[in-house]
Amino acid sequence: MTAPIAKLSYWGVRGSTPTVDPATWRYGGNTPCLELTAPDGTQFILDCGTGLRMLGSRWGMPNGGGNPETHIFVTHYHWDHIQGIPFFSPLYAENNEFHFYSFRSKFLGRDSLKQVFEAQMALPYFPVDMSAMNAKRKFKEVEGGDTFTIGENKITARWLNHPQGCLGFRIETPAGTVAYATDNEPGDPKLDESLRELAEGADIFINDAQFTPEQLKTTRKGWGHSSWKEGVKLAREVGAKTLVLFHHDPDSTDRMVDSLLRQAREEFDSVFAASEGMVITLGSAGAGDSVQAHMPGMRTSLRKEAQFRAKVTGVTEGGKEFQEETVVRDISLQGALISLQNIPQLQSELQVTMQTPGENGSQSSMQLKGYVVRVDAGAEKGQIAVGVVFTD
Ligand SMILES: [Zn+2]
Numbered sequence: 001m002t003a004p005i006a007k008l009s010y011w012g013v014r015g016s017t018p019t020v021d022p023a024t025w026r027y028g029g030n031t032p033c034l035e036l037t038a039p040d041g042t043q044f045i046l047d048c049g050t051g052l053r054m055l056g057s058r059w060g061m062p063n064g065g066g067n068p069e070t071h072i073f074v075t076h077y078h079w080d081h082i083q084g085i086p087f088f089s090p091l092y093a094e095n096n097e098f099h100f101y102s103f104r105s106k107f108l109g110r111d112s113l114k115q116v117f118e119a120q121m122a123l124p125y126f127p128v129d130m131s132a133m134n135a136k137r138k139f140k141e142v143e144g145g146d147t148f149t150i151g152e153n154k155i156t157a158r159w160l161n162h163p164q165g166c167l168g169f170r171i172e173t174p175a176g177t178v179a180y181a182t183d184n185e186p187g188d189p190k191l192d193e194s195l196r197e198l199a200e201g202a203d204i205f206i207n208d209a210q211f212t213p214e215q216l217k218t219t220r221k222g223w224g225h226s227s228w229k230e231g232v233k234l235a236r237e238v239g240a241k242t243l244v245l246f247h248h249d250p251d252s253t254d255r256m257v258d259s260l261l262r263q264a265r266e267e268f269d270s271v272f273a274a275s276e277g278m279v280i281t282l283g284s285a286g287a288g289d290s291v292q293a294h295m296p297g298m299r300t301s302l303r304k305e306a307q308f309r310a311k312v313t314g315v316t317e318g319g320k321e322f323q324e325e326t327v328v329r330d331i332s333l334q335g336a337l338i339s340l341q342n343i344p345q346l347q348s349e350l351q352v353t354m355q356t357p358g359e360n361g362s363q364s365s366m367q368l369k370g371y372v373v374r375v376d377a378g379a380e381k382g383q384i385a386v387g388v389v390f391t392d
């Protein structure tokens with residue numbers, strides 16, 4: 001018997017507004033959209049930010065996944081969580097069926113989400129009208145406190161502290177539990193308690209980490225967002241196993257997110273910063289080590305086959321520092337694929353010192369700092385293929 005597996009894919013991780021600034025490429029610029037495939041095959045989509053467009057395009061490809069029946073949870077109606085809807089191509093195919101779950105907004109009244117659809121697609125804001133959306137769409141109103149089941153999965157919705165309201169969702173699958181708590185600010189005792197209930201013992205706790213702890217106390221107080229520190233504190237309190245920092249500020253460059261992640265990792269064992277294309281599988285390695293993360297292929301072009309002898313220092317998955325010598329075979333201006341015996345921690349920093357042939361046969365060395373974006377089994381036994389993106 002094989003263990004049940006759930007797969008959580010990150011299609012959009014940026015908060016507030018999409019970014020295209022190259023300094024934000026590594027974590028990604030699309031606004032919130034996650035996809036969770038439960039062991040029973042039920043497909044969930046969490047939020048409809050601009051990441052939803054990419055998810056839809058992938059459905060069209062052979063073996064691209066996609067399920068004729070999908071359950072979509074919309075946490076609230078701020079732009080960054082609904083903007084992807086008109087660009088989600090599966091909505092225009094009549095064989096598809098979507099079940100939407102969201103709350104009744106006091107600003108919109110009955111059928112809030114349906115109204116959001118219509119308003120977004122009204123002329124002159126969008127050129128195609130609603131009649132072209134041929135997929136079956138069913139809308140269900142949920143509110144904080146509701147619990148229900150879909151297939152083998154138990155869903156809990158709770159209110160979070162955010163302007164105009166926001167729902168957090170907890171999805172318990174046979175492979176593990178995901179708590180999705182984007183857009184929330186600590187400080188309201190009742191809603192803080194709701195958040196704790198959502199995250200209680202979760203395998204994956206995705207929490208708003210838009211601001212620094214300092215911003216949260218001062219200039220950004222009352223904006224409806226949180227920080228890595230609050231996430232760590234709560235994850236500890238309720239025994240959540242892995243914390244995912246989410247809803248990155250549009251003004252946060254990759255370097256800034258790196259730094260937030262580094263600080264969070266100093267205080268909590270298992271933390272990732274949500275990154276576009278990242279996939280987390282739950283339940284794959286049995287109890288104790290049930291969460292595995294994979295990062296997308298490097299967004300690099302102009303890769304060159306080369307052979308540089310290099311010395312690599314970094315931190316292993318187990319948190320130990322290591323140093324080893326290797327040969328760098330595949331390099332580009334943005335990154336490299338390096339084969340190592342140590343397994344470096346995903347999203348940790350590596351120092352790569354390469355020996356390059358200098359003039360007149362002399363040797364010189366080039367030192368680069370990189371971030372681990374990918375760890376795979378290597379081509380040779382005992383070797384790990386490690387993808388790094390150079391950061392300077
Ligand atoms: Zn948001």
Ligand SMILES: [Zn+2]
Nearest residue numbers: 076078162183
């Ligand atoms: Zn919001």
